[in-house]
Each structure stands twice: as C-alpha cells, then as structure tokens.
Amino acid sequence: MRTYFENPLSEGPERLRLHFGAVDWACEIWINDVAVGSHTGGFDPFYIDITDALTSDSSQKLVIAITDPTDTGTQPLGKQTLTPFAIQYTAVAGIWQTVWLEPVPHSCIERVYTETAITAGTVTVNCDLSNAKSGTQVNVCAFDGETLMSQGSELVVDDSVSVPLYFDDLHLWCPSDPFLYDLVIELTDANGNVLDRADSYCGAREVSCEPDDAGHMRLYLNGSPIFHLGLLDQGWWPDGLLTAPTDEALKFDIEATLKMGFNTIRKHVKVEPARWYWHADRLGVLVWQDMPSTVFNMVEFGKQLKEGTKPEEMEWESISPGKDPEGFRSELDAMLHALQLFPSIVVWVPFNEAWGQHDTNGTLTHVMRSDPTRLVDGPSGWTDMGLGHMRDHHLYQDAEQLPEAESGRATVYGEFGGISLYIDGHSMFEKGWGYTKTESVEDFLTSYEELLAAIGSLIPEGLAGAIYTQTTDVESEINGLLTYDREYKARPEKIRSIHERIL
Structure with missing residues (x-):
C-alpha cells in the first residue's frame, strides 16, 4: 500500500511517530523509500519513529507491505480461517485499526497504568518514560470534574516512576457506579519546565478470588x-x-x-x-x-x-x-x-x-x-x-x-x-x-x-x-441474542427481567 502525507513538524526538537492501532499480521514500512521499521502481531498497537526519514518536501511518501499467513501459519489469529465454517470466520488481513501521526518531545510520557489499594486509600500512578534526564520529575493530579482530589510528585529513576495519590474518601469503580478520576500528568525538568503533558484517567478498584461465608470461592470486586x-x-x-x-x-x-x-x-x-x-x-x-x-x-x-x-x-x-x-x-x-x-x-x-x-x-x-x-x-x-x-x-x-x-x-x-x-x-x-x-x-x-x-x-x-x-x-x-446486523431477537427488557427474577 502507498499513500502520501504532509509533515506536521515545525522547526524544533520534536520527533514524529507513525502509530498503528493494529495490522494483521506482519508488516514492513518505508518513508520516502527509506526502511524505517517492521512489526509482527495482528492485535497489538505499535509505533515507529519516522523523523530521520522525512525530507524537506511538503509531501512525504509512506509505503507499507503486509503479509498474513492466516491459518497456514503459527501466529495467534483468533477465529480467522481461509475456509469459514461453523465457529470459524472469514479471514482478515492488513490494517484494521486506526493509523495516525503524533509529534512528541524528546523526553516524553510513554505509558500510564494504575494500581489501587483500598485499605490505604491510595491509587499509584505508574508512568513509563523515554529519555528522562537527571532531576526529571513526574507530577500527577487527580480530578473529579473540576475539583482537585489528590496530587503527588516523584523523581524519575531509569525512565519509570510510580506516584502514589492519597484520597480522603476514595471513590471506587464498579458496574453500578463506573466512576473515573481524570488524571493530568506532567513531566518536568530540574527547573520546573514542562517537558511533556498527558491527560488520562483511572478507575479505582480491586479484584480478588476469596471464599464467602459458606466457604465457596467467589469473584470479589x-x-x-x-x-x-x-x-x-x-x-x-x-x-x-x-x-x-x-x-x-x-x-x-x-x-x-x-x-x-x-x-x-x-x-x-x-x-x-x-x-x-x-x-x-x-x-x-x-x-x-x-x-x-x-x-x-x-x-x-x-x-x-x-x-x-x-x-x-x-x-x-x-x-x-x-x-x-x-x-x-x-x-x-x-x-x-x-x-x-x-x-x-x-x-x-x-x-x-x-x-x-x-x-x-x-x-x-x-x-x-x-x-x-x-x-x-x-x-x-x-x-x-x-x-x-x-x-x-x-x-x-x-x-x-x-x-x-x-x-x-x-x-x-x-x-x-x-x-x-x-x-x-x-x-x-x-x-x-x-x-x-x-x-x-x-x-x-x-x-x-x-x-x-x-x-x-x-x-x-x-x-x-x-x-x-x-x-x-x-x-x-x-446463537446470538442479537442478529449479525445488531437487531434484538427478543426485547432486551424481557431478557433483563429473566435475569432479575432468577439471579
């Protein structure tokens, strides 16, 4: 596949990443006839830094070659097959999720995930970073709407950091109340200058497998x-x-x-x-x-x-x-x-x-x-x-x-x-x-x-x-409760009433 795009970078130290939500299955990528990277895996997101292959022209050429052995190979593929039948379905190949460009600073926030400790009333915000220098700090604020609920800061060690946030009354996430805290995360240098900023969120919850009062093992939330x-x-x-x-x-x-x-x-x-x-x-x-x-x-x-x-x-x-x-x-x-x-x-x-x-x-x-x-x-x-x-x-x-x-x-x-x-x-x-x-x-x-x-x-x-x-x-x-084109086979409130009466 070949297409063209405009370079969104202006003069400065930013890098340009080419993101793929998912490509099934193996791909090789060229920018302006320069090989910039490859990837295997049909279900995971990935990116490639394409900055060094960009030219001074307004139009940049992208070429991607994709191969997919489907069920003649050994890779994870789910329900795909070249011979659809019963519980196996029509094969997929190529780009099947969003593709986008992202300018990023040299030092940047890569990934965020959280861990909850209900008894302690804390949510720990874990951040993976790139190219963080000595003295770099991560600052995290948690909001409920416009209200600041907690904040914390930690110095970065080896391109990662864990920032504990303490809450007076931790609002937990569950199906009946899927509350999410908004997170604002800033990466700052030793002088307090903001190097990168990311907006995210978290749901505070713990899961476990424990015995109930009768001794039966249950799924706990x-x-x-x-x-x-x-x-x-x-x-x-x-x-x-x-x-x-x-x-x-x-x-x-x-x-x-x-x-x-x-x-x-x-x-x-x-x-x-x-x-x-x-x-x-x-x-x-x-x-x-x-x-x-x-x-x-x-x-x-x-x-x-x-x-x-x-x-x-x-x-x-x-x-x-x-x-x-x-x-x-x-x-x-x-x-x-x-x-x-x-x-x-x-x-x-x-x-x-x-x-x-x-x-x-x-x-x-x-x-x-x-x-x-x-x-x-x-x-x-x-x-x-x-x-x-x-x-x-x-x-x-x-x-x-x-x-x-x-x-x-x-x-x-x-x-x-x-x-x-x-x-x-x-x-x-x-x-x-x-x-x-x-x-x-x-x-x-x-x-x-x-x-x-x-x-x-x-x-x-x-x-x-x-x-x-x-x-x-x-x-x-x-055997769906809905048809393939998403029509209910039975009224949803009828199905719900069966669950409510029995469970």
Missing part, C-alpha cells in the same frame, strides 16, 4: 463478592469483520449487553481497539479478556468428536498445536502491556479451551506475575492443569449439573447456552448453526428462562460466574 453474568463477545461485523463501522457501533454491543441485564463481557479470542475498553470503563462492565488463539483444525476436531472422543481426551497436537511458543509469548506480553490501563478488565484468559494450548501452567504463572492486580482464568474450558484463580467449564449440555469444586479456585462456566434462533432477513445463510435449536422467539425465551433458572440454582452451591454464548450471530452461527 472491592471487597465484596459479585456474580459475573456475561456474554461471549466475538466482536465481528458483517461489513468490516474485525473492524466496527463506527464508534457508535463499537459501543453498541456493550450498551446492548448492559441493557439486557448482564454485567460481564468475555472478549473472545480478539483484542479490540483501545476505544472499546474506554467505553467499557465508562459504561461499567466487567471484562474477561482472551488472548487470541493460534490455528484450530476444525476438520480434525470434528473427526475425533464424531468418533466419540471427549474434547479433554483428544489428540490436540493434531488439532491445534502451539508451534511457536516464543511468538505467542511475545504477542501475549504485547496485549498485557497495551491493556493494563483499563479498569474494566478484571480477568485475563491466556488460553481458550485447548486451541494452541502449550506450557499451560508456565504461561498462567507468567501472566499472574506480570499483572497481580487481576485474576487469571486458566484455561477457559476443557484441558485444565490445576492452576489459575478459576476452574472454568464449558457446558453446552448438562449445565444444571455443577462440577465438583476445586480447592482455592472459583467455579465458573466460561461458556454455556448457545441457543440458536434463525431470523429471516437478518442472517448471512439460510441455514445457520447453534448448540441447541429453537423455531420462534417464544420457544427461545422459554428455553433461555429454563436454562437461566438452572444457572441461578447453582449460585448458592458455589457457581461464581457464567458466560452465555453469545452476544450476536456471526456468519453461520445463529
């Missing part, structure tokens, strides 16, 4: 147990596949989820643009964030299933081997790094079922050490290895039979339901696919209410969370 009732959200679109058509569309799925009475979204083997998580933060929804999985051989899986082999007993090396553990770890770390800011994310899900699952406990331990402020589900469904905060079951049949609890781990249903309903004029195919079938809205509501009644009865027995499959239809899958 801010010191209280909260049942996670959520939707499996694929984040696919009929026109843009991975890319939502508008910002209104991007936030619609979150708003619809909340309108139907859910409090959780499991973002399934896909990473969204940063703006989606901002919407989740401000609207108030709990997010389980999956790591995109590697290649999954649907034909081989179907063959073993037809032979009567249970998923947890299959030969997964022939179905979905993790052939590039170093590449997987690199993209996993990039996801953790990029999304650490967002308070709505409360659970990391490194593996979905056995799709590319490898070095399971080593990977889960790595994630828990990398981010101790969140829970780790490991893995979601099927081939559990005994580690992780949650023991996650995928039960599309016999969901009313609660599996035996494991000591020290919360019992959750990472997937259940999947009731299909075909809506004429709103499906890609005349025949769709789902785990169970209904023929009318009335039949669907009856089946859904019976299923949710069973789920509700398991909560006192120890069930800590349940994720229904799924938010929307996707291509040949018709």
Whole structure:
C-alpha cells in the first residue's frame, strides 16, 4: 500500500511517530523509500519513529507491505480461517485499526497504568518514560470534574516512576457506579519546565478470588463478592469483520449487553481497539479478556468428536498445536502491556479451551506475575492443569449439573447456552448453526428462562460466574441474542427481567 502525507513538524526538537492501532499480521514500512521499521502481531498497537526519514518536501511518501499467513501459519489469529465454517470466520488481513501521526518531545510520557489499594486509600500512578534526564520529575493530579482530589510528585529513576495519590474518601469503580478520576500528568525538568503533558484517567478498584461465608470461592470486586453474568463477545461485523463501522457501533454491543441485564463481557479470542475498553470503563462492565488463539483444525476436531472422543481426551497436537511458543509469548506480553490501563478488565484468559494450548501452567504463572492486580482464568474450558484463580467449564449440555469444586479456585462456566434462533432477513445463510435449536422467539425465551433458572440454582452451591454464548450471530452461527446486523431477537427488557427474577 502507498499513500502520501504532509509533515506536521515545525522547526524544533520534536520527533514524529507513525502509530498503528493494529495490522494483521506482519508488516514492513518505508518513508520516502527509506526502511524505517517492521512489526509482527495482528492485535497489538505499535509505533515507529519516522523523523530521520522525512525530507524537506511538503509531501512525504509512506509505503507499507503486509503479509498474513492466516491459518497456514503459527501466529495467534483468533477465529480467522481461509475456509469459514461453523465457529470459524472469514479471514482478515492488513490494517484494521486506526493509523495516525503524533509529534512528541524528546523526553516524553510513554505509558500510564494504575494500581489501587483500598485499605490505604491510595491509587499509584505508574508512568513509563523515554529519555528522562537527571532531576526529571513526574507530577500527577487527580480530578473529579473540576475539583482537585489528590496530587503527588516523584523523581524519575531509569525512565519509570510510580506516584502514589492519597484520597480522603476514595471513590471506587464498579458496574453500578463506573466512576473515573481524570488524571493530568506532567513531566518536568530540574527547573520546573514542562517537558511533556498527558491527560488520562483511572478507575479505582480491586479484584480478588476469596471464599464467602459458606466457604465457596467467589469473584470479589472491592471487597465484596459479585456474580459475573456475561456474554461471549466475538466482536465481528458483517461489513468490516474485525473492524466496527463506527464508534457508535463499537459501543453498541456493550450498551446492548448492559441493557439486557448482564454485567460481564468475555472478549473472545480478539483484542479490540483501545476505544472499546474506554467505553467499557465508562459504561461499567466487567471484562474477561482472551488472548487470541493460534490455528484450530476444525476438520480434525470434528473427526475425533464424531468418533466419540471427549474434547479433554483428544489428540490436540493434531488439532491445534502451539508451534511457536516464543511468538505467542511475545504477542501475549504485547496485549498485557497495551491493556493494563483499563479498569474494566478484571480477568485475563491466556488460553481458550485447548486451541494452541502449550506450557499451560508456565504461561498462567507468567501472566499472574506480570499483572497481580487481576485474576487469571486458566484455561477457559476443557484441558485444565490445576492452576489459575478459576476452574472454568464449558457446558453446552448438562449445565444444571455443577462440577465438583476445586480447592482455592472459583467455579465458573466460561461458556454455556448457545441457543440458536434463525431470523429471516437478518442472517448471512439460510441455514445457520447453534448448540441447541429453537423455531420462534417464544420457544427461545422459554428455553433461555429454563436454562437461566438452572444457572441461578447453582449460585448458592458455589457457581461464581457464567458466560452465555453469545452476544450476536456471526456468519453461520445463529446463537446470538442479537442478529449479525445488531437487531434484538427478543426485547432486551424481557431478557433483563429473566435475569432479575432468577439471579
């Protein structure tokens, strides 16, 4: 791809960065025929400093070459395949998120993320910096609207700093009250001159996995147990596949989820643009964030299933081997790094079922050490290895039979339901696919209410969370609560009333 842009820099020491929200999968970039950088990874943001390749001309040439092996490769790709069928969808390749230019000072703020300590009444603001000199200081102010609530300053050591903010009455973030503090962060030199300034925000919250009064392990938010009732959200679109058509569309799925009475979204083997998580933060929804999985051989899986082999007993090396553990770890770390800011994310899900699952406990331990402020589900469904905060079951049949609890781990249903309903004029195919079938809205509501009644009865027995499959239809899958073009199959207030009566 080739395009042209104008150089926004004026005379001075600023540098120019070229940002990409995400490119699937590998790319090489040239500015004015000078190679400036490359990147691999289809779901993480990156930038390249292009300053030294700029010319004095008003017009600058950008060329980017992209390659994507899709499911012929070993890289994380989520649900993409060159042969779409059932639970695998049309492949994506190329630039699928926003591209922009950013002038930055030589010494600048790179990244901000926070940690909350409710008992101490503090929020620690962690900043990663570039080219910070001796005597450089970071100053942070936290606001509620126009009111200054706290401020703090710390000297920079080795291009990073942690600034604790103390609050007299810390306003916590939760789904029913998704309060966000506005942050103003300044990087100053030894003389007090402002070198860089960034606006950000934070949601003060703590998550944990603890026993309740009856001894059942529960998912806690801010010191209280909260049942996670959520939707499996694929984040696919009929026109843009991975890319939502508008910002209104991007936030619609979150708003619809909340309108139907859910409090959780499991973002399934896909990473969204940063703006989606901002919407989740401000609207108030709990997010389980999956790591995109590697290649999954649907034909081989179907063959073993037809032979009567249970998923947890299959030969997964022939179905979905993790052939590039170093590449997987690199993209996993990039996801953790990029999304650490967002308070709505409360659970990391490194593996979905056995799709590319490898070095399971080593990977889960790595994630828990990398981010101790969140829970780790490991893995979601099927081939559990005994580690992780949650023991996650995928039960599309016999969901009313609660599996035996494991000591020290919360019992959750990472997937259940999947009731299909075909809506004429709103499906890609005349025949769709789902785990169970209904023929009318009335039949669907009856089946859904019976299923949710069973789920509700398991909560006192120890069930800590349940994720229904799924938010929307996707291509040949018709088990969404919404159609692929985002029409409600049943009135959202009806779905909400079922939840309120049962849960």
